[in-house]
Amino acid sequence: MSASQREPFFVTCPTGLEPLLEAEMRELRLVRTVRGVRGVAFEGSIHDAWRANLHLRTAVRVLWRVARFAAPDPDALYAGVAALDWARFLSPERTFRVIVRSRDSALDHTLFVAQRTKDAVVDTLREPDGRRPSVDLDDPDLRIHVHLYRDRCTLSIDTSGASLHRRGWRRTQGPAPLSEVLAAAVLSFSGWNRRAPLLDPFCGSGTLLCEAAALAAGRAPGLSRERFAFEALPNFDAAAWSGLRSEAQGAEAPPRKLVLRGSDASPAAIEGAGANLEAAGLSGRVELEVADAGDFAPRRGWNAWVVTNPPYGERLGDERALAPVYRAFGAALRDRCAGYRLALLSGNPRLASELELPPAERVALRNGAIDCELLLADL
Numbered sequence: 229m230s231a232s233q234r235e236p237f238f239v240t241c242p243t244g245l246e247p248l249l250e251a252e253m254r255e256l257r258l259v260r261t262v263r264g265v266r267g268v269a270f271e272g273s274i275h276d277a278w279r280a281n282l283h284l285r286t287a288v289r290v291l292w293r294v295a296r297f298a299a300p301d302p303d304a305l306y307a308g309v310a311a312l313d314w315a316r317f318l319s320p321e322r323t324f325r326v327i328v329r330s331r332d333s334a335l336d337h338t339l340f341v342a343q344r345t346k347d348a349v350v351d352t353l354r355e356p357d358g359r360r361p362s363v364d365l366d367d368p369d370l371r372i373h374v375h376l377y378r379d380r381c382t383l384s385i386d387t388s389g390a391s392l393h394r395r396g397w398r399r400t401q402g403p404a405p406l407s408e409v410l411a412a413a414v415l416s417f418s419g420w421n422r423r424a425p426l427l428d429p430f431c432g433s434g435t436l437l438c439e440a441a442a443l444a445a446g447r448a449p450g451l452s453r454e455r456f457a458f459e460a461l462p463n464f465d466a467a468a469w470s471g472l473r474s475e476a477q478g479a480e481a482p483p484r485k486l487v488l489r490g491s492d493a494s495p496a497a498i499e500g501a502g503a504n505l506e507a508a509g510l511s512g513r514v515e516l517e518v519a520d521a522g523d524f525a526p527r528r529g530w531n532a533w534v535v536t537n538p539p540y541g542e543r544l545g546d547e548r549a550l551a552p553v554y555r556a557f558g559a560a561l562r563d564r565c566a567g568y569r570l571a572l573l574s575g576n577p578r579l580a581s582e583l584e585l586p587p588a589e590r591v592a593l594r595n596g597a598i599d600c601e602l603l604l605a606d607l
């Protein structure tokens with residue numbers, strides 16, 4: 229593939245974030261976007277795929293769709309995979325792994341499909357001296373995605389590698405961290421204008437604050453990441469990639485006076501948030517303190533956004549112990565935050581009702597395995 233040749237790509241995202249992802253992709257001038265289930269397709273060059281990996285905040289992976297064919301049986305699958313020129317993607321010294329999803333298809337044994345695919349790849353690449361790429365399930369250079377739907381196979385090369393929520397700055401997790409991708413989505417749904425003060429009184433490991441600080445600075449989310457899978461592809465051009473990264477660095481906005489403030493009842497959480505912000509190079513931009521959310525008393529007339537993710541009572545503490553925390557926090561919001569805007573990610577409707585919020589807009593989201601609602605309200 230030459231650098232300018234147009235190819236089909238599919239950017240994956242968590243359920244419910246497709247409209248946000250498509251808006252981001254359009255802003256990045258990616259063309260022929262088509263919204264799908266858990267992702268958005270586009271057409272572009274391999275450099276566009278690099279840009280997508282570097283800049284998209286709500287993306288999980290950028291898949292390069294390299295083939296589509298009928299695969300009603302094992303022989304058709306083998307022939308379809310073997311028809312590809314695998315030397316474009318892999319050399320004998322590289323490692324790979326095959327990831328399979330199958331729905332409504334005769335080939336529904338995913339382990340078998342992965343093995344047949346692996347055989348076809350290896351057979352086309354075996355050198356006369358017997359050298360061949362090997363399988364590495366934990367940390368492969370290349371991930372090949374096989375998606376079977378109604379006996380049709382889509383083969384994709386994962387240009388990202390580890391999920392894009394791994395920005396490269398996380399040093400500590402805390403017991404219930406928010407994914408960076410979901411945090412970016414919460415900020416986007418909140419309508420935060422990147423200038424008003426933003427406060428997170430249950431900040432935990434500081435994910436929302438890190439994402440907010442990066443957003444306000446115009447910092448590309450992939451800049452702190454160590455590597456992307458496309459760097460191991462034979463067509464990788466290190467000089468062109470370094471040019472794209474420098475361009476992204478150059479586009480960063482100079483720090484401006486912006487209030488970003490996080491607090492948490494746990495001193496360990498505040499320490500962790502500090503370590504994460506420091507690793508992201510954003511520590512000077514965020515104020516952190518140990519405080520109980522029931523004592524939340526920001527300055528009046530600030531016209532701030534409160535964007536937060538309180539404990540759900542499933543993974544942290546139990547529901548009964550948390551009800552008074554929610555009641556006290558709800559009272560603080562009503563009594564001390566008039567004129568503020570609230571975006572609260574709730575994973576427990578009973579606890580959320582203890583807040584006694586004014587009527588809120590609700591967005592259904594998933595946080596890992598937990599069904600959540602993002603409550604958006606004017607206080």
Ligand SMILES: C[S@@+](CC[C@H](N)C(=O)[O-])C[C@H]1O[C@@H](n2cnc3c(N)ncnc32)[C@H](O)[C@@H]1O
Pocket residue numbers: 401402404405406407429430431432433434435436491492493494497519520521522537538539540544553
């Ligand atoms: C779901 S976690 C937040 C996770 C965070 N968004 C992150 O990405 O790491 C909820 C946080 O609320 C904190 N917390 C629990 N009770 C609190 C209280 N009364 N006041 C302030 N923080 C509290 C916990 O220490 C925990 O860090």
